[in-house]
Structures are given as C-alpha cells and as structure tokens.
Amino acid sequence: MGRTKRKFSYEERYAVWHCNGKKCWWCKKPLRLFEVTVDHVIPESLLDDDAALKEIIAQYGLPKDFKINGYENWLPCHNHCNQSKSRTPPAFVPGNKAILDRLAQVAPKAAGVANSVVSNVAKDKVFKSIFTALERRTLSLLDLHELLTAFAEDPATTGVPDDVIILDSGYWIPRDEIVREGLCQCERNQCVGQNEKVYCYFEKSLSSWVVRTGLFWRCYDEVITCPHCLAQHKRGHIGRQGICGKPYLSQPGRMGSA
Structure with missing residues (x-):
C-alpha cells in the first residue's frame, strides 16, 4: 500500500x-x-x-x-x-x-515566503489582542512605550530570560537552539549593508548548508561572479550541488574550500 x-x-x-x-x-x-x-x-x-x-x-x-x-x-x-x-x-x-x-x-526564497506568511498570521493574532486591550482601555500606549523602551535599554528588568540571545532585529533565540556563531565568513572586509563584519548566530532550524557557510544573510544572498564556475549566482551557493557549475565533491560549507 x-x-x-x-x-x-x-x-x-x-x-x-x-x-x-x-x-x-x-x-x-x-x-x-x-x-x-x-x-x-x-x-x-x-x-x-x-x-x-x-x-x-x-x-x-x-x-x-x-x-x-x-x-x-x-x-x-x-x-x-x-x-x-x-x-x-x-x-x-x-x-x-x-x-x-x-x-x-527558487527553493530558499519560497521557504522564506512561506515562513513570512506563517509569521504574519501569528503577528496578526498578537496585534488583535493588543488592539482589543487598547480599545477596552486595559492597556495604554504609554504602557506599550514603557515596555518596549525597557526591552531595548535593560531587557533583564522586563523578564527576558538569561538564556536567550536578542538579535539586532529584536527577535530572541534561545541559546540551546544556536548551533553555530561567529563572524561572517564572507571575503568582504565589511558585510553587505554594514560598516563592519557581522557576528552571526545560526539556529538549528536552518538548513545544514546555510549553517556551514557561516554567512550573514545579506552576504549569503548577494549575487556575485562565482570564483568556481564563473557564473552569476548567490555567494551562499558557491559550490552547491545543483546550482554552482563546479560543486564541491563533499559539499563542504566553508568558502574557498574544495
């Protein structure tokens, strides 16, 4: 069957x-x-x-x-x-x-789009609760402002757990879900859209390929001339089977390895 x-x-x-x-x-x-x-x-x-x-x-x-x-x-x-x-x-x-x-x-983009849809649905549910509380006057804009300011200035006072990493985006990642961290492994002196090399955290929910590249997401997505196959594709796809014209035999993730 x-x-x-x-x-x-x-x-x-x-x-x-x-x-x-x-x-x-x-x-x-x-x-x-x-x-x-x-x-x-x-x-x-x-x-x-x-x-x-x-x-x-x-x-x-x-x-x-x-x-x-x-x-x-x-x-x-x-x-x-x-x-x-x-x-x-x-x-x-x-x-x-x-x-x-x-x-x-296309697959990574499609996965990102799907995740965005899920995320937006979840956000809408949260926003609905907030708007309802504002309408019922159980919560004020001042309450929200004070809470968000405290999050930014002193997260510990708002009950943020000690075992999480707060990203620049404001999202949290529990430390036990981080499988790799360190400076972006791109060849640039400054990461794309940044003034310096970015310190990156990689969650276990990411694909093993993305984790192994060790790239800041903007550096991963930047389209460059591949040093292996000389075609134009994303930096994060250098050596990747099915995309790069000269894939790594063992599919390692480090830039420049073979």
Missing part, C-alpha cells in the same frame, strides 16, 4: 504559486491562488520505490539530500492539469533538468 499523499498548507501553496510565476506549469495559463494545487516534478510515488528514486536522482544530477516533498520539487498547477498527468514513473526528460535547476535556486 502506498503512503498517504502530502497535504499542503496554505502558506506552502502560496509560496509555490508566488515564486513560480503564478501560472500552471503544465498549461502555462495564469493561476488564481484559490485554484492552485501543488504538483511534483519528480513524482511523489517514487517515495515508495527507492531504486527508481535513486536512478532518477542520478539521471538528473540531483543532490543526495534532494527532497521530493520540498520547494525544489514543487510547482503550481491546475487541479485538472494535475489529474490528467500520467501516473507512469517518468523517464529522464531533459527539459525537466532545467526546471529542477531553477527550482533549486
């Missing part, structure tokens, strides 16, 4: 639609968000056939950590287009190689 098909959340469907042209990848016609179903370039059915999956991954030159259920394999599709597809496991299709290569580059 095959496994249950993946059920997609709203934020996943939105991110796939938003980051892939807002059109069906089969018929190429525009898609409205409520029409979106998520389709797999490499069929989900291969999760039940390890041998066939390994063969397809090898044929397309995909990284070993390629996820069938990941943004690197998802595209927006009309439901009727999705249903009309053949269920036969696919042979190698050269055109799909270009699609998968593009999706590998």
Whole structure:
C-alpha cells in the first residue's frame, strides 16, 4: 500500500504559486491562488520505490539530500492539469533538468515566503489582542512605550530570560537552539549593508548548508561572479550541488574550500 499523499498548507501553496510565476506549469495559463494545487516534478510515488528514486536522482544530477516533498520539487498547477498527468514513473526528460535547476535556486526564497506568511498570521493574532486591550482601555500606549523602551535599554528588568540571545532585529533565540556563531565568513572586509563584519548566530532550524557557510544573510544572498564556475549566482551557493557549475565533491560549507 502506498503512503498517504502530502497535504499542503496554505502558506506552502502560496509560496509555490508566488515564486513560480503564478501560472500552471503544465498549461502555462495564469493561476488564481484559490485554484492552485501543488504538483511534483519528480513524482511523489517514487517515495515508495527507492531504486527508481535513486536512478532518477542520478539521471538528473540531483543532490543526495534532494527532497521530493520540498520547494525544489514543487510547482503550481491546475487541479485538472494535475489529474490528467500520467501516473507512469517518468523517464529522464531533459527539459525537466532545467526546471529542477531553477527550482533549486527558487527553493530558499519560497521557504522564506512561506515562513513570512506563517509569521504574519501569528503577528496578526498578537496585534488583535493588543488592539482589543487598547480599545477596552486595559492597556495604554504609554504602557506599550514603557515596555518596549525597557526591552531595548535593560531587557533583564522586563523578564527576558538569561538564556536567550536578542538579535539586532529584536527577535530572541534561545541559546540551546544556536548551533553555530561567529563572524561572517564572507571575503568582504565589511558585510553587505554594514560598516563592519557581522557576528552571526545560526539556529538549528536552518538548513545544514546555510549553517556551514557561516554567512550573514545579506552576504549569503548577494549575487556575485562565482570564483568556481564563473557564473552569476548567490555567494551562499558557491559550490552547491545543483546550482554552482563546479560543486564541491563533499559539499563542504566553508568558502574557498574544495
């Protein structure tokens, strides 16, 4: 018996639609968000056939950590287009190689978009509570001002735990969720948009590749001429399988290593 098909959340469907042209990848016609179903370039059915999956991954030159259920394999599709597809496991299709290569580059952005949707929903719930308290006069703007000022000037007095790191963005990271920290590993003397090298904290929720690069996010995202393959892509993708033209054999994360 095959496994249950993946059920997609709203934020996943939105991110796939938003980051892939807002059109069906089969018929190429525009898609409205409520029409979106998520389709797999490499069929989900291969999760039940390890041998066939390994063969397809090898044929397309995909990284070993390629996820069938990941943004690197998802595209927006009309439901009727999705249903009309053949269920036969696919042979190698050269055109799909270009699609998968593009999706590998889009995947981090799509994940970020999905996370933003989740974050915005959570924020809206908090703001709703604050606005309700203001309307009922159980909380005043002065209360909010004093609280936020205390957070900025002396976090300990507001009950901020000792075991968290407060980032420049104002977000907290529990120390036990930090798997790496240190100065950005980019080759620049000053990080992108900064006057100095940035001291970075990396959470365990980040991908192992992002953690291993040791890059400040703006330096990671900066498009440069790759010193390995001489193509234009993000600094954080130097040597990355499926993106860089000359990937590291062992996929190390340090800049300049081979």
